[in-house]
Amino acid sequence: MRIPALVLVLAAALPAQAEPEKKPEPATSAAEQAHHGEVLEQEGKGAAGMEHRGGKHGHPPGAEPGGDHPGGHPQGIGMHHDFSDAERWAKVFDDPARAEWQKPQEVVHLMAIEPGMQVADIGAGTGYFLGYLAAAVGEEGRVLGLDPEPNMVAHMNKKAEQAGWTRVRAKVIPLDSPNLAANSTDRILIVDTWHHIENRVEYTRKLAEALAEGGAVYVVDFTLESPVGPSPNHRLAAEKVIAELKEGGLEAELVPETLPNQYVVRGKKPGCDCGPKDQG
Secondary structure, X not given: OOOOXXXXXXXOOOOOOOOOOOOOEEXXXXXXXXXXXXXXHHHXXXXXXXXXXXXXXXXXXXXXXXXXXXXXXXXXXXXXXXXXXXXXXXXXXXXXXXXXXHOHHHHHHHOOOOOOOEEEEEOOOOOOOXXXXXXXXXXXXXEEEEEOOHHHHHHHHHHHHHHOOOOEEEEEXXXXXXXXXOOOEEEEEEEOOHHHOOOHHHXXXXXXXXEEEEEEEEEEEEOOOXXXXXXXXXXXXXXXXXXXXXXXXXXXXXXXXXXXXXXXXXXXXXXXXXXXXXXX
């Protein structure tokens, strides 16, 4: 999922002989990275975070150089990258320049969130969207930041405490499940992470089970034509995402938006009043 998100340029250096391995230094601009480290994935590094990539939840649309996408994600949704240094990655994922292409306010507006709802951000990484979601659900709602990387989750909980987001909680989830109770969640957001999930139809079934009556999932990911994001052979057309959500038991459709490099697909349960309230 984490889940995945959705955009990154890193250089890993392996020093000679007995010297300890040096961690790759992220580029300073989010516009040069892909939300959750596509380049690391190409290098086959390390462990799992699923932050929404492509600058969004995942990698800032910056630019994966488009190399091999080794091996995908273990068990389903994580990445083979090391995102354990959450403070370092926060400088990349939370770069203010990301808002220019990620358009978080527009994305949250499209989700038609109402006060009091429970909303989950799967593959939330450093929690880029959490503040926007917290404002949307209000004092009676609840926001869950879900990610398989424990250090990312700890970072999100610290971030929420410092910001005074009392209705926000981050939790570690397994790679192959959102780990949400049945009928518990009104809106689920998955940014720049969907293309990293294996067994996406089965994952959709778990999302559908977690959705409350009238609930919906919003998948934000890079278009095939985008100049940034994962390598072209690892992108998914919006039509493919729609087909997967439908096969998993949801009604699915493309949502009109103005994001420069990404699409938004909505998968919903019957009866979902999912349109933004100020649109006809």
